[in-house]
Amino acid sequence: MKKITTILILLLVSALLAGTVSAGTISRDVGSGAAVFVYEDIAVDDTSSTSLIQYSDGPNPQALNVISGKDGEFQLTEEVVNGMYGTYYYKGNPKDSGEYVTIWYPEISLKAELTTGKDGMSTSGDSIDGKSINKNTNVSFKIGSPQVAPTLGCSAKLIFTTPSGGKTHSFGLHEFSLIRMNRAETITSPAAPGRNAEAGTWTVQAQYVTQPFKDYAKKSNTITFDVRSTSLTLTAVKDSVVRNNPFVVTIQGDSLAYYLIYLDGASETDVNPTLQQYQDGWQYDDEDHIGGAVFMTDASGNRNVQYNTIAETTDKTYTIKVEALKKYEYEPDPTDYDTTKVKVEKGAVTISATGDGSYFIGAEIKLTGTNTDSSDVYLFITGPNLATNGLALKTVGGTNEPAKDNTQPVSVKTDNTWEYKWNTENCGLDTGAYTIYAASRLTNGKSSSNAFLNYSYEATDNEKEYGTLLPGPGEGYYGYYAVKLSDAEYATVSVNLKTPFIFAAPSGTVIAKGDKVYIRGTAEGDPSKLQLYIFGPNKFVYDSITVEDDGSYEKKIDIGSDWASNQYYVVIEHPMYNNKIDVQVDDPQDPTELFIYNVDGYSIQSSFIVAGPGKLQGANAADALTKMIDSPNIDDKYTKLTFTVSEPWIKLVNPGDKAVGMKFTLSGTTNLAVDDQILVDVTSSSFSAVDKTQSSPTSGVSRTTKVVAGEGGDNTWSVEIDTTNWNLDEYTIKVSGIEVDISTSTTFNVVEKLPDTPTPTATGATAVPTGTTATATATPATPGFGAFVALAGLGAVALLVLRRT
Known part of the structure; x- marks a missing residue:
């Protein structure tokens, strides 16, 4: 008897081991077009089938993967499918519209989102993955099984890992050990961690409960989130802010709860930060508190609240306070509150002018700078005999408005820089030293007192409420104040205007x-x-x-x-x-x-x-x-200046006879302009045409050169000549203007050897120009042009620059 029992135990173990190799112990009957899954055992409706074949696309399909079976039964293990999912034919092929099944991997996925409805079927779409939630924050879990659940219907479970490392299917008051699924995505009922939940980092995964996927299919992705205490907190995104910029504080409390926020201890005599209108979560303003309003937190228990500041906001540290409202009473709970502090600081203004600070009247002066205190820069100028407190710079040369009446400020860019180009051509200012001010607010120039700008009309209730206008002298009248200079941030730059010449x-x-x-x-x-x-x-x-x-x-x-x-x-x-x-x-x-x-x-x-x-x-x-x-x-x-026009001429100094092989310089003078081109041709006097089969017996050179300024008044020219390999002959030198039609010429000889005692060479000889006689002539002076007449009479007509004084 003991032996039989042992045999039965061995048979049972063998059957269990066989079950781990063949994914399922019972084959599922399927027909053509059915969806089947890795890890299943299936039986197709053709018992003679012995293979499942996946084919390539195209007119001549080829087998890509073959899964062997017997009598129409197949074990879809991960090894035989080998990641090649899709259509497999067990009878025929794609060309003859054979019978097939579609093999899928049994995927399972998980999402965790904030709940917006009590039925658990509505979520905000806000994932908690990588984020923090309160202990009373409702969360809905979305389990995705796009193929298995709609086809077979199946069950899954959620496995939570606590901050201490424990494993559980429970989350708050809900247990998720058996979740029925018959659709591509199943949404669980909302669940909150609960007040007794362990604070810290949690993880959760989804896993199939249905066989054979329970033992073989991979678990879902992992969601990680932090569970924190539900105690009320208020934090500031920044501890300080430059006025004219907003700041944000964050309420962290219960999910979908109401909270009162306000400026604690604010003075009505100050210009205080104000709430941004129509923010998310805003319920209503609280007129009993400065900067007060009631906000509702989102499903995660958070709410960002923005306060705005302007250029006139009082620079100091503000305390922002949040109080929970008692449930069902909507009254503040003085025992449940938190505070944070934000310092509002003055900004700064800078100004600079391109160049060295000295400018000719009529020039454009580019003024640039920065302003972190406001969105506009007010420019005004002071200087000799100008209005006591300065003039608005944009109006100088026009209406010449006082600085306090400046209605044309320069806008500050988003990067806190500004720029203004001041064209001084019609500025109406005399030469002298001036100071340009750049202020963050409209000021009464450089005055130490305010100036009220009375527009003589009664403001509307809306204008009074939002402070676009300020009360003025006289009942019912409103207008703007131009503040004293010390109430604004400002900088200066000095410019010196001078007369152009x-x-x-x-x-x-x-x-x-x-x-x-x-x-x-x-x-x-x-x-x-x-x-x-x-x-x-x-x-x-x-x-x-x-x-x-x-x-x-x-x-x-x-x-x-x-x-x-x-x-x-x-x-x-x-x-x-x-x-x-x-x-x-x-x-x-x-x-x-x-x-x-x-x-x-x-x-x-x-x-x-x-x-x-x-x-x-x-x-x-x-x-x-x-x-x-x-x-x-x-x-x-x-x-004013003068010049003389004369007939063109070129002079050439005869070089005298030269021994063959010598190098020498041809030169001369001219009244042609500097940089004019001159052509120098040196040709043999015995030049004559020869048959093209014969070499020419002549030699010479043709060069161009530029006219250069001479030291004695006349311009000069020169070229270098090399007589190496020249024939012994008489040569003609012709010098011609290229831009101007004028020329001159002379001759010289190339000999075998110069005499031991050289004969004197002609110096300064002026050749007779061909075509035109170009002799320099004195131009008579013409009276009546101031100092130029006297200079012309002396024959030294040159340049004179006269300036008006």
Whole structure:
């Protein structure tokens, strides 16, 4: 008998062991199209089937995975499925629409969310994973089984791990050891940890109870959360804040409970922080407390409350207090409260000006800075004989409003920076030192007393309530206060305004016909343009000049071959402070008359003719123009200069005979402009055409060079010549202008050897130009252009820059 018992025990153990290999002990009958799961034993409706085959897609499906069976029965172990889930055919294949089953993995997942409804079917969507909840916070658990539960119906359980490491199926007053599931997601009844729950970190997982998944399928993901005490607390996100910025405090208490929050000990004489309107959880304002209102916590027992501050908020430390409301009475419970403190501090203002602090009137001054005290910056300026307390900077040169009437503040950007570009061209200020103030509030300039701005109307109840206006002198009247400077945060910067000047110089004082001259100089004060006038015999040029950002300018003037050989007078006009050329012309395209208006802007003060009958000539016209600009009715300045136009010429110094192989320099002088190109051709006098099969017996060179400024007044040019391998012959040197049609020539010999006693070489010989005789001629002086006339008479016509004083 004992032996039989032993055999029965061994058979039972063998059967149990066999059950661990074959996932299920009883096969489940399934038909075509059924959903089956890893770890199941199944029996398909074709008992002759011996394999489940997964095929590839496409017109010629290939076997991807084969699961062997017998008589239509298959064990779907994890090893044979091998992670290749999907459709398997047990009869036929995809091409002939065979019979199949779909193999899934028995997944199970878990979510834990705050509950919003007592039925446990409504959740807020707020996960508690990685977060904290109170002991009375209701939580609903969502168990996901997207394939198993809808197909088979099954059961699961929740396994909680306590902060001490214990395992349990209970959570608060609820037990979750057997949860029936017949849908893709099952939501449990709401449960709270309970007042006796252990505080600390908890975890929870879901696991199948139904076989065979209980023993083989993986558990769900793990949810981790902290359980904390339900004692009421109030915390501030920041301990301090710069005024004009908000601050937030957080109520932490019971779930979906009501709490009163207010500024404890606040004074009505202060400008206190105010609650942000229409916040989440807000129920109603409490008029018995400054900054007071009732809020309801969310399902997790939390509520953020925002207070706002403005530039005028009193800078001090505020105590914020929260009190629980008694249940069913909605009265504060003085025994259940908490407080926190937030310090409201003044911000700071900075200001700086680009550059070195010294600016020409008419220039743009860029002012920049920061402001952490308010959202606007009020700029005003003080200086010699300005309004005692300063003028609003944006109105300087216009209405010149006092600082207290400034209605155009500069907005502060989100990064607390600000910027203002002050264009001084019409500022109406004289030269001198000025101070610019940047204040965080509208101030009465630099005054030490407030200034009431009476708008003479009665404010509405809404304006009174929200403090957009302040009471003024006289019953029923309201307006804004411009506070004393010490009530605002401010900074200053000094600027020195000075008079712009203009300077000019020509690229040369004697210019060849057909060449060019450059007028170069500097015009300070950032003018938009300059005006150019050139006066000469039967010649008047009227043109504008563009000024670069650095104040430099350059104007190219082409001297046509039709310009007479004579002296020309140049005036360049600067628009000065108003950035306007005050000298007018009757027709900008074909001017015949120059004039300026009287201060009325209509009648003409003075004028003269520049072209046609009755015109002023040369220096007289230039002199009349400068006297016109000297008028006290206009602010323009000028500079003047002169240059002489002459026939072009080039001189060449004959080099004398040279021994073959020598290197020497060809040079000469010219009145062509600096940087003009000159072509130098040296050719053999015996040059003649030869047959193309023969080598040419001639030699020589062709070079270009630039004209350079000479030390004695005339410009110079030069080229280097190398006679190595040249033929013994007479050579012709021809020097020609490229931009200007002028040339000259001479000859020299290349010999085998120079005599022992060299013969004197011609020096300073002037070659006769071909085509045109280009002899330098003295230009007679023309009186009437101030100091230039005297210089011209001395034959040293150069440059003079005159400034108005």
